[in-house]
Amino acid sequence: MDQFTLNLIVVGLTFALYIGIAVWARAGSTAEFYAAGQGVHPIMNGMATGADWMSAASFISMAGIIAFGGYETSAYLMGWTGGYVLLALLLAPYLRKFGKFTVPEFIGDRFYSGGARLLAVICLIVISVTYVIGQMRGVGVTFSRFLEVSTDTGLYIGAAIVFAYAVLGGMKGITYTQVAQYVVLIIAYTIPALFISLQLTGSFLPQLGLIGSYAPSGGDMTFLAKLDSVVTELGFKAYTGDSANYFNMFLFTMSLMIGTAGLPHVIIRFFTVPKVADARSSAGWSLVFIALLYTVAPAVGSMARLNLSTTMWPAAVTGSAFSGPAISRADIESKPELSWIRTWEKTGLLAMSDLNGDGMIQYVNEPADLAANTKAMGEAKAALAKAAEADKAGIEAKIAELTTAREGLLAAAQVGTSGKTFAEMGLTGNEVTKVDNDIMVLANPEIAALPGWVVAIVAAGALAAALSTAAGLLLAISSAISHDLIKGSINPNISEKGELLAARVSMGGAIVVATYLGLNPPGFAAQVVALAFGLAAATIFPVLMMGIFSKRINKEGAIAGMLVGLIFTSVYIFIYKGWFFIPGTNNLPDTAANYFFGISPLSIGTIGAVMNFLTAFVVSGATKAPPQHVVELVESIRVPKGAGSAQAH
Amino acid sequence: MADKTSSNAYWAANIRVITISLVIWFVCSFGLGIILRPALKGIMVGGADLGFWMAQNGSIYVFLVLIFAYAAKMNKLDKEHGVDE
Secondary structure, three states: OOHHHHHHHHHHHHHHHHHHHHHHOOOOOHHHHHHHHHOOOHHHHHHHHHHHHOOHHHHHHHHHHHHHHHHHHHHHHHHHHHHHHHHHHHHHHHHHHHOOOOHHHHHHHHOOOHHHHHHHHHHHHHHHHHHHHHHHHHHHHHHHHHOOOOHHHHHHHHHHHHHHHHHHHHHHHHHHHHHHHHHHHHHHHHHHHHHHHHHHHOOOOHHHHHOOEOOOOOOOOEHHHHHHHHHHHOOOOOOOOOOOOHHHHHHHHHHHHHHHHOOHHHHHHHHOOOOHHHHHHHHHHHHHHHHHHHOOHHHHHHHHHHHHHHHHOHHHHOOOHHHOOOEEHHHHHHOHHHHHHHHHHHHOOEEEOOOOOOOEEOOOOOOHHHHHHHHHHHHHHHHHHHOOHHHHHHHHHHHHHHHHHHHHHHHHOEOOOOOOEOOOOOOOOOOEEEEOOOHHHHOHHHHOOOOHHHHHHHHHHHHHHHHHHHHHHHHHHHHHHHHHHHHHHHOOOOOHHHHHHHHHHHHHHHHHHHHHHHHOOOOOHHHHHHHHHHHHHHHHHHHHHHHHHOOOOOHHHHHHHHHHHHHHHHHHHHHHHOHHHOOOOOOOOOOHHHOHHHOOHHHOHHHHHHHHHHHHHHHHHHOOOOOHHHHHHHHHHOOOOOOHHHHOO | OOOHHHHHHHHHHHHHHHHHHHHHHHHHHHHHHHHOHHHHOOOEEOOEEHHHHHHHHHHHHHHHHHHHHHHHHHHHHHHHOOOOO
């Protein structure tokens, strides 16, 4: 059976399973639609939260980012898990005790203000919509790579599946589907990792392999020391090397942590469990299921990185890379164990070019000045291809100038730690011209020569990761519209049946909008993720925490705090990324040298959160204390007793 | 709702547990994993230095233990103060 048929069968089976669950778990009431009837077992909820949280980015991209970023990118590992400690200790149990369905509803009740609720709805929609675009793209891209349909067709199929189980089942259908999706995605992620760890370190557990010894050279060297020595020899930064800016790494990690704890689609998951005590333990179970993937991710990334390097320089397996020849183009074309290179070259995610025409592909890092020359040259050549006849002479002169400059650079620049210059080694640049981060996970089973069914499961896993997160986000959006906007302000007297219909219609509408945005993604989709995390950190998390832990923070303080967090964070991001992400409207270039105190736009959420807290305290202190019924509300959410009866609304 | 003094004592106990947990949370991730990493290069966990290992794997295990320990401690406090469900 060929790989395509196998992929089709495995993906088809998982989709049939999701639809089956949708039919079984139809929602009959708003309580079921918004919060799965508050009857989900904490372990089941933990699994569903794991799938909800782990998106296309976690599944497909994170290991690759870590593979090439090394120690510094540990911010993702700590940030995206440490947020669950904040959720379990500071938010989840109290919001469950509050016993309502949405995050804006809590903010509206606690701060006795429709304005605060509306502001929260706006933040929620901006955060969730930006997130959902990435998921829809992930679905489309996975389809196109594994199932040979266009990205757009893949997106329609994915949207139809989500439509079926999210509109029918609401939170109930989504939760039970996510449990199944979790199982699919975790199997897909860990199986290749187990085998690769066994091959490279002799240890079956990737977590132990990461700190174990490197097996192919006889085990006298640790895996990490081997990886560092190979990549530094080729001129790259050591995997375990220091962070360039520990202060920024600190703020980035904190931003991801409090951003995670402030993401509405994660918070509402804890409304589905029966009791307050279950909300606490369910956060722990969520992290168990998330940690299964997150503790494996650095091993997947680092091992794939070493495999890639030793594939390109076969001598590096046992000795130094440059003690033998680089991989030859003829081998890539003929050897079956290298067929994955040909496969992934076709997708454009991996690109190699024999620049010096010696029949071999030399993978080395170009030092900064040489890399800048390569980039300028590439841009000039692309411009030449598109230029009008009259402009061509100017561009050709520019290319000639760059070519001359390049001669000098090649004569001066060293190739890694070889002690020789590019010119002395006969190189004209790095011949692996593109390695996309995503390849580290997607090509993993093929690099390790695992059987075809493992490849098929990875395809199903990537789809499960993207679909489960998309569904969770869509529910957060639709409940904010039907519950907070329609029932909360437009038509408070709407019947239970009417609200359920409104919830289904808003869910359908949200899917249509998400599909449209997935088909026509704004050019800035990737950068907007920074905004989503920054806003969750700077607006929703502080206001929820203060609402629970302070009786004194009032309406004025909460609204002022949210506005300051929202405006400060967006403005800082816009300064570097362009106003409303319109290219060219940025005030300062988006490079480390221009950041205030070295703080990157990705890390600014932490500062936004601090400003939110300070503003809320100062403004609340200067204005009237909250009314008595709000003080009583705060006192009641602080004790678990009576949560079961509080759900009626 | 439980009487006022009892729920005040319960809340104070809860805040104490949260504070201790958050100190551990901070020290293990931001402390050992980031701020103190350069100073602790000599301590090894298998093939990795302590700070590196905490940042890539160790802190996640600590987070797990923290959440379950907090849940267990709070279940006990809920019962002691008569506020459990």
